[in-house]
Amino acid sequence: MPGDAASCGGGGVNRRPLLVVGGWLVAVLVATGAGVVVTAFLGDAVTGSVSRALSPADVRRSLEASAPSPGTAGSPAAPASPTGPVGPPPASPSRPASSGTPGGTGGAGGKETVIAASGGVVVARCEGGMVTLRSWTPAQGYEVKDAERGPRDKVRVRFQGPSRSEVEVWCRGDRPAFAVRNG
Known part of the structure; x- marks a missing residue:
């Protein structure tokens, strides 16, 4: 019965294209997986970058090592403090400028005070x-426009960024007193 043979053979599905496509997909997945494994094991040697997270102690050590000393040119960095700057909170546009005489640190010859403003942090003695x-x-987004180092009767620092911020400092006894103007 010729019709029976044709109906049996003609109704089958050609599986060859499916096997070829499936084989290519497996090859792509294996190659991608091998690339990920090699990159993970070789990491820095292949990518040339360091991908390890720094601990807070690592960050502190790095900042201390890169901070210029007070005797170098430019703006020296304020000392790092684990709890943030000491003194009144920075003035904001919705709050008037602040002034005060916060407690300080220092030796027998005088007192140091850390002053926080919206434009940055100042340490005076x-x-x-x-x-x-x-x-x-x-502060981030600000730069120093003018700084009078002293020693003088009155010194100031002007920060410029999204807004202007000025810190003026004078002595009241052996402690720095200050005024912060933002605008």
Whole structure:
């Protein structure tokens, strides 16, 4: 029966194209997996980058190592503090400028005070009735436009960024007093 043979053979599905496509997919997956495994094991040697996360202690050590000393040119960095700057909170456009005489640190010759403003952080020291800026560090997005280091009767630092921020410092006894103006 010729019709029976044709109906039996003609109704079958040609599986060859499916096997070829399936084989290519398996080859692609194996090659991709091998690439990921090799990159994971070789990491830095292949990619040339360091991908390890730094601990807070690593970050602190790196910042201390890269900070210029107070005797170098430019703006020295303010000392790192695990709890943040000491002194009043920075003034904001919705709050008037602040002033004050926060507690400080220092030796027998005078007191140091850390002053936080929206434009940055300033460290000042009074000694013999004269004030000296020990360091100033602009906040992110700000830069120092003008700084009077001292020693003088009155010193100031101007930060410029999204807004202007100025810190003026003078001595009240052996402690720095200050005014912060934002605008």
